[in-house]
Amino acid sequence: MTDTEISVFHFDLWNEPWIGLEKEGGGIERLGIGQALLRAHEFGGIYELSPLIVVGIHRLLTAILQDMYSPKADKDLKLLWAVRQIPEEDVLEFARNYGDRFDLFSPEYPFYQSADVSPVPVKGENIKSIANLLPDIPSGTEHTHYRHGVQAEQVFCPVCAAGGIVALPAFSTSGGAGIKPSINGVPPLYVIPTGGNLLESLLLSLVIPNYQPSARAVDGDLAWWKREPLIPRSSEVVSVGYLHSLTFQPRRVRLYPEVLDGSCSRCGQPIKFGIRKMIFDMGESRPKDAPAWFDPFAAxxxxxxxxxxxxxxxxxxxxxxxxxxxxxxxxxxxxxxxxxxxxxxxxxxxxxxxxxxxxxxxxxxxxxxxxxxxxxxxxxxxxxxxxxxxxxxxxxxxxxxxxxxxxxxxxxxxxxxxxxxxxxxxxxxxxxxxxxxxxxxxxxxxxxxxxxxxxxxxxxxxxxxxxxxxxxxxxxxxxxxxxxxxxxxxxxxxxxxxxxxxxxxxxxxxxxxxxxxxxxxx
Ligand SMILES: [Zn+2]
Missing domain, CATH: 1.10.132.100 (Topoisomerase I; Chain A, domain 4)
Structure with a gap:
């Protein structure tokens, strides 16, 4: 495949409708990140079959708002809590600055993936089944009660792949030799505040510095969209800021989309292209002797x-x-x-x-x-x-x-x-x-x-x-x-x-x- 063919694939999480949202009065509507933020006050909450994906999306949207407004003190947060609708200019400005960082298949900035991994599968690389991305699908080393299927048949639509990839920072767990869990260790029970609508839930989840993990780095805290799109294999990160922690990358991932006429083996949606293979290695972790990390959403x-x-x-x-x-x-x-x-x-x-x-x-x-x-x-x-x-x-x-x-x-x-x-x-x-x-x-x-x-x-x-x-x-x-x-x-x-x-x-x-x-x- 040549470079021009690779760029045929795009799935831009900012604009593509992939986040399931509960409509008032019933029903689900899917929207991209930009619209989900703009219209967050119209929806009851995030709806996905897997609650792990719900939490993954919630943390991603929270991180974006946290970065957008960075509330510093009580009064900042109280003002934000009173917001009834996210101003359009704020969302547009964020999109102008970082909108190119959310495409799953971007050659330069693949979202939550490492751009230095070959964008097409290379012989000799450690290629894994896409089933490893989400713990509700059987794969070689993971065990499950939910589904029975043969790993070789697994193919994900981009929506399911996006769900899996956003759940990694919160839910990556130990995975055999050398594969460590994400920043919070073997995943805690996450406690997510839920307001009258999605906007209220997100605003209640913004955290001012006094309540952020004391072990966080204060300087140079970069969310994923401000970092180099690189996740070196098994890299120890000594200094982790709060936004970095919400968008932590415990796996060195690269998804391999391909033209496929069929249906997603996870959600059943018909697809024109899907993902069967990926690179899925150990990515970031904190050093063993680093001070304890207290996530604001865990006890x-x-x-x-x-x-x-x-x-x-x-x-x-x-x-x-x-x-x-x-x-x-x-x-x-x-x-x-x-x-x-x-x-x-x-x-x-x-x-x-x-x-x-x-x-x-x-x-x-x-x-x-x-x-x-x-x-x-x-x-x-x-x-x-x-x-x-x-x-x-x-x-x-x-x-x-x-x-x-x-x-x-x-x-x-x-x-x-x-x-x-x-x-x-x-x-x-x-x-x-x-x-x-x-x-x-x-x-x-x-x-x-x-x-x-x-x-x-x-x-x-x-x-x-x-x-x-x-x-x-x-x-x-x-x-x-x-x-x-x-x-x-x-x-x-x-x-x-x-x-x-x-x-x-x-x-x-x-x-x-x-x-x-x-x-x-x-
Ligand atoms: Zn699917």
């Missing part, structure tokens, strides 16, 4: 001297169990514990700047569950409404945290009594384990509604003791009920009856004593 567990751990999705663990860790402010002067959690700094910013506003804040939590290595199991996508008063209320944060801890300790109690009573070896062991898992699922499911009530009552009444006592009572009752149901499922034969009786009695005694202890500590 962290911090332990003495050890590196912080972002809160990530855990198998079988409903996201509400992380409610206080993800959303609430913990008192500064609480008894120093070995481990503490820090909520996403974007929530500190919202809570500090909203002052008296007690309206609820909607948050969307999106994550990717992996085995911490190359295996990807599932994505997680849940929404929460957090009452505005709770965002600032440290006492409530403390109380709700205590409530969740109490539920966890009762969970351990019933699990351990069940194991001691019915567990052990023998041919029934597998069945007991199954029953125990079902009991635990039953228990946590049973607490979801009472938990919501606890949160609502505390936030509306600012009364802590009564709702807390009610919660403690509910938890022990649900625990006892779930234990008894599971024990009953074991059977009525004589050999089981005695065990059942003992187990139920033990469970009741332990739970009652836990309840008394918790309430007397008040």
């Amino acid at each position: 962290y567990k911090v332990r003495d001297k050890k590196p912080p751990i972002p809160i990530r999705p855990v198998e079988g663990k409903a996201a509400w169990r992380e409610y206080s860790n993800l959303f609430l402010k913990k008192p500064e002067d609480e008894t120093p514990r070995k481990e503490k959690t820090i909520r996403p700094s974007v929530l500190d910013q919202i809570s500090d700047l909203r002052e008296g506003d007690t309206g609820a804040v909607s948050l969307r939590c999106v994550g990717l569950r992996t085995d911490m290595k190359a295996k990807v199991f599932e994505w997680v996508d849940t929404g929460f409404e957090v009452p505005g008063s709770l965002l600032r209320d440290e006492v409530a944060g403390f109380q709700i945290d205590k409530g969740i801890q109490f539920a966890s300790s009762c969970a351990s109690t019933i699990a351990s009594v069940f194991r001691k009573t019915f567990g052990g070896s023998g041919k029934d062991a597998a069945r007991y384990t199954q029953l125990k898992t079902a009991m635990m699922d039953d228990y946590w499911r049973g607490l979801a509604l009472p938990f919501r009530k606890l949160v609502t009552t505390i936030s509306t009444t600012q009364n802590y003791d009564e709702p807390f006592a009610e919660w403690v009572d509910q938890v022990t009752r649900v625990a006892e009920r779930c234990f008894n149901n599971a024990a009953a499922a074991i059977g009525d034969e004589g050999k089981h009856l005695r065990k059942r009786y003992n187990g139920e009695r033990l469970c009741r005694i332990y739970l009652l004593s836990a309840k008394k202890k918790e309430l007397n500590n008040e």
